[in-house]
Amino acid sequence: MILVRSGLMVPAHDAPAIVDGAVAVSGETIGDIGTYEELAARYPDAQVMGGDQFLLIPGLINGHGHGRGLSSFQRGALDNTLESWIWDTRKSKPLPVYDDVSYCAAKLLKSGVTTTMHNHILTGAFPPEQEFYDAIRAYKDAGMRVLFCPGIRNDNPLVYGDNKGFFASLPEHVQAALSSPPPLSAEDYFIKVRALHSNYHSPMCRIGLGPIGPQWCTKDLLQEIRRTARELEAPIHIHSLESVLQKIHGLTALGKSHIRFMEDIGFLGPEVVLAHGVWVTEDDIRLIAETGAGVTHQPSSNLRLRSGIAPVFRMLQAGIRVGLGLDGQGINDNDDFVQEMKLCHLLHRIPSLELNSPHLSARQVFKMATETNASLLGFGPAIGRLEPGRCADLVLLDFKKMRYPYTDPAHDPIDVLLHRGSGAHVHTVMVSGRVIVEAGKVLTIEEEAIAAHLAEAASRPRIENERKLARAIDELKRHVIRYYGIWPKKVTKELYFRINSRIDGFL
Ligand SMILES: [Zn+2]
Numbered sequence: 115m116i117l118v119r120s121g122l123m124v125p126a127h128d129a130p131a132i133v134d135g136a137v138a139v140s141g142e143t144i145g146d147i148g149t150y151e152e153l154a155a156r157y158p159d160a161q162v163m164g165g166d167q168f169l170l171i172p173g174l175i176n177g178h179g180h181g182r183g184l185s186s187f188q189r190g191a192l193d194n195t196l197e198s199w200i201w202d203t204r205k206s207k208p209l210p211v212y213d214d215v216s217y218c219a220a221k222l223l224k225s226g227v228t229t230t231m232h233n234h235i236l237t238g239a240f241p242p243e244q245e246f247y248d249a250i251r252a253y254k255d256a257g258m259r260v261l262f263c264p265g266i267r268n269d270n271p272l273v274y275g276d277n278k279g280f281f282a283s284l285p286e287h288v289q290a291a292l293s294s295p296p297p298l299s300a301e302d303y304f305i306k307v308r309a310l311h312s313n314y315h316s317p318m319c320r321i322g323l324g325p326i327g328p329q330w331c332t333k334d335l336l337q338e339i340r341r342t343a344r345e346l347e348a349p350i351h352i353h354s355l356e357s358v359l360q361k362i363h364g365l366t367a368l369g370k371s372h373i374r375f376m377e378d379i380g381f382l383g384p385e386v387v388l389a390h391g392v393w394v395t396e397d398d399i400r401l402i403a404e405t406g407a408g409v410t411h412q413p414s415s416n417l418r419l420r421s422g423i424a425p426v427f428r429m430l431q432a433g434i435r436v437g438l439g440l441d442g443q444g445i446n447d448n449d450d451f452v453q454e455m456k457l458c459h460l461l462h463r464i465p466s467l468e469l470n471s472p473h474l475s476a477r478q479v480f481k482m483a484t485e486t487n488a489s490l491l492g493f494g495p496a497i498g499r500l501e502p503g504r505c506a507d508l509v510l511l512d513f514k515k516m517r518y519p520y521t522d523p524a525h526d527p528i529d530v531l532l533h534r535g536s537g538a539h540v541h542t543v544m545v546s547g548r549v550i551v552e553a554g555k556v557l558t559i560e561e562e563a564i565a566a567h568l569a570e571a572a573s574r575p576r577i578e579n580e581r582k583l584a585r586a587i588d589e590l591k592r593h594v595i596r597y598y599g600i601w602p603k604k605v606t607k608e609l610y611f612r613i614n615s616r617i618d619g620f621l
Pocket of ligand 1: 179180353389441
C-alpha cells in the first residue's frame with residue numbers, strides 16, 4: 115500500500131477540494147481516499163509519498179493526438195490553413211516511429227497526461243504493421259495508457275471533390291511524383307485492426323478505429339468501420355468539420371452537412387467521437403446530441419491551422435460530451451496539456467451584456483480533460499476520477515510554486531491551476547500505481563538519447579526521391595490553392611467568422 119499525500123486534493127471535477135487529502139494505492143488501483151490523517155491511521159504500514167506542498171488531481175487525459183514527438187513545425191511545416199499545411203507536412207522526412215511516439219509520450223507525461231488517444235497516420239515509409247506495433251510498444255515501454263486508433267483514408271486523396279479531373283489538370287511530372295499507392299487498403303485495414311485488437315487490447319491499451327475524416331473515406335468504408343466497431347466494442351475517432359472548406363464540401367458535393375451525411379448512412383452513435391467540430395451548425399449540434407456521439411476540442415490546433423473556434427459552450431449546453439485534445443499542435447508547440455486546458459478556458463469566455471451570464475468554467479474544462487475524455491476514449495469508469503476501485507492514475511503538482519509568493523487561498527484549486535499552472539508544475543505522475551514521472555523527470559524514457567535520434571533522423575539531407583516529392587508538392591500546392599480559390603463563390607451567403615457566435619442560418 116502507498117499513501118499519496120497532498121496539501122489539497124481535488125478527486126474529481128464535481129468534488130470539493132480536500133485539505134491534506136490523500137489516496138491509498140493498492141497495486142494498480144485506488145484502494146481508499148480521505149484525509150492523510152484518516153488514511154495514515156487506517157494504513158499505518160503504508161509507504162508515504164508526496165507532501166503538503168502538492169495539489170493532487172486525477173491523471174489528465176489527452177482526447178486527441180497523433181503521437182508526434184517532433185511537431186510538424188519543427189519538421190518544416192509552417193502553420194497555415196489545413197488544406198495547404200497538410201501538404202507541407204508530407205514533405206517531412208519520415209522519423210522512426212518508436213522514437214517519435216516515445217518522445218511525444220514523454221512530453222505528455224511531463225504535463226500530467228496519464229492516458230492519450232493516438233490516431234496513427236501512416237508515414238508510408240515503413241510497413242503498416244511495423245508502424246502500429248512500434249507506436250504501441252512506445253506507450254507500453256513509457257508506462258502510459260493509450261487508446262490506439264489506426265488511421266485509414268481511401269477517398270479524395272488530393273482535394274475534396276473531383277479528384278480525377280483535378281489529377282488530370284496537373285503537369286505530368288507532378289502526377290508521376292504523386293502516383294504512389296496508399297500505404298494501406300481498406301481490406302487490409304480491418305485485418306490489421308482485428309489483429310491489433312486480439313494482440314494488444316488490455317486495461318493499458320485499447321484499440322479503436324480511426325477513419326481520418328468523412329471526406330477522406332468512402333461511404334462503404336465508414337459503414338464497415340461502424341460494423342467492426344460495434345462488434346469489437348471499440349471507439350471510433352474521426353476528424354470532422356475541422357475547416358470551412360470541409361463544411362462547403364458537404365453542402366455542395368453531398369447536399370448536406372457532413373454530420374447529417376454520417377447520420378444518414380448510420381454511422382453516428384455513442385461510440386463515435388468527432389475531432390474538432392469547428393464548423394457545426396445548430397442542426398448538427400442537435401444531431402450529435404441526439405445520437406450520443408462525442409466531440410473533442412483542440413483549441414490550439416484550430417487557432418494554428420486557421421480553422422476557427424468551435425462552439426464548445428453551446429455543444430456542452432446541448433448535452434454533448436465534449437473532451438479536450440492537443441492534436442500535437444499545442445499553443446507553445448510543446449504539448450503542454452495544462453496550457454491547453456488554460457487556452458480552452460480562455461477561448462470560451464463568451465462576451466455578454468449580462469454580467470453574470472454562463473460561460474465555460476475551469477471545473478468544466480477539468481471535466482473535459484478527465485471524466486469526459488475517459489468516456490470518449492472508451493475507458494469509461496476505469497479512470498478520470500480519484501475513487502476507490504479506479505486505476506491509480508494521478509498527478510502531484512507543485513502547488514506552492516504555482517501560488518508563489520501568494521495567491522488567495524479562497525480560490526478553488528482548479529481555478530488556480532488554470533490561471534497560474536503549466537506543465538512545469540507537474541512533479542509526480544503515477545499510472546496504474548506505478549510512478550512514471552518523479553521530480554518532473556520521466557523515469558521510463560531515455561529522453562535525451564531519443565531526442566538525439568530524432569534530431570539526427572530529421573536533419574539528414576533529403577534523398578533524390580524525397581527532393582522530387584518536395585518539389586512536386588510545392589507545385590501541387592499552387593494548383594490546390596487555385597482549385598479551392600473559387601469555392602467561396604459556391605457559398606450563397608456572406609462568408610465570415612464570428613467568434614463564439616450562434617451559428618443558426620450561417621452559410
Ligand atoms: Zn488530428
